[in-house]
Amino acid sequence: KAGVTQTPRYLIKTRGQQVTLSCSPISGHRSVSWYQQTPGQGLQFLFEYFSETQRNKGNFPGRFSGRQFSNSRSEMNVSTLELGDSALYLCASSLTTDSNQPQHFGDGTRLSIL
Amino acid sequence: AQSVTQPDIHITVSEGASLELRCNYSYGATPYLFWYVQSPGQGLQLLLKYFSGDTLVQGIKGFEAEFKRSQSSFNLRKPSVHWSDAAEYFCAVGKAAGNKLTFGGGTRVLVKP
Numbered sequence: 001k002a003g004v005t006q007t008p009r010y011l012i013k014t015r016g017q018q019v020t021l022s023c024s025p026i027s028g029h030r031s032v033s034w035y036q037q038t039p040g041q042g043l044q045f046l047f048e049y050f051s052e053t054q055r056n057k058g059n060f061p062g063r064f065s066g067r068q069f070s071n072s073r074s075e076m077n078v079s080t081l082e083l084g085d086s087a088l089y090l091c092a093s094s095l096t097t098d099s100n101q102p103q104h105f106g107d108g109t110r111l112s113i114l
Numbered sequence: 115a116q117s118v119t120q121p122d123i124h125i126t127v128s129e130g131a132s133l134e135l136r137c138n139y140s141y142g143a144t145p146y147l148f149w150y151v152q153s154p155g156q157g158l159q160l161l162l163k164y165f166s167g168d169t170l171v172q173g174i175k176g177f178e179a180e181f182k183r184s185q186s187s188f189n190l191r192k193p194s195v196h197w198s199d200a201a202e203y204f205c206a207v208g209k210a211a212g213n214k215l216t217f218g219g220g221t222r223v224l225v226k227p
Contacts, residue, residue: 004157033213043204043217056214090157092213099146099208100165103215105157 002026004093004106012112018079021109025072025093031055032074033103034066037088046089049074050097078111086113116141116207120218127195128226135190135221137205146208147188148215149179153201161203164188175199200225 005024013019025032033056034046045058049068066076072093078085088110092103117140127133139145146165150158162173169181179190188205202222206215 031213033215035215035217042219043206043215045214045216048213056212058214092158094213097212099210099213102160102163103213105150105159107155107157 004091004104006089006091006106006109008109009107010110010112012114013081014114015081015083017081018077019081019111020075020077021089021091021111023074023076023091023093023106025074025091026104029093029095029104030072031094031097031101032068032072033092033094034074034076035090035092036060037090037108038084038086043090046076048097055097081113083113085111087111116145116209116216118205118207118216118218120203120205120221122221123219124222124224126224126226129197130194133190133192133195133199133223135203135205135223137188137190137218138186139188139205139207140186141207143209145188146210147179147181148206148208149173149177149188149190150204150206150217151175151201152204152220158204161190195223195225197225197227199223 031050033048048056068074088108090108092105094101094103119138148163149161205218
């Protein structure tokens with residue numbers, strides 16, 4: 001069974017640009033969550049999607065947005081990139097929104113802002 | 115608001131020695147507690163989880179954790195460390211519904227030969 005796939009693995013952008021990251025969950029998983037990991041702030045929750053609806057949102061500015069498609073694949077978008085957006089962005093999928101179901105993480109997309 | 119504290123940023127342990135990683139949480143209701151491990155350049159792998167029941171939880175790779183409500187702790191242990199256990203370990207707390215996790219700052223484990 002394939003794991004969570006995140007593309008691209010690495011990305012370099014400049015300030016002011018926008019970026020879209022993609023996450024393909026494990027087959028059958030309908031919940032997708034996104035996290036930002038930085039050396040300074042650690043792992044922070046961005047948002048969670050289930051059945052194409054955002055169910056939870058973290059404390060990030062509106063420049064960070066996401067969506068989920070009918071096949072459960074998810075994208076997150078960051079507009080007007082800032083230097084502080086440089087981070088590893090991790091996606092996790094699970095069967096449902098029930099915490100009893102384990103979350104499986106992808107290897108992340110490393111975003112560097114120049 | 116929920117929070118997680120991992121007091122030790124780095125721990126160095128000799129191969130074959132025991133390991134204990136500390137985790138303290140703050141959460142108003144019954145917590146859902148997790149330990150994850152992250153190897154360099156990779157995502158997070160779930161080691162074990164606690165929701166209810168027996169307070170000593172067994173996980174993968176020979177790890178176990180003990181939930182102590184009175185101390186708001188969920189410490190991770192391994193009796194004998196292998197060189198492959200060198201990684202960063204994260205404790206996290208979640209709610210019953212929803213997959214939002216609040217993570218601690220992580221503990222980086224170095225294993226000496």
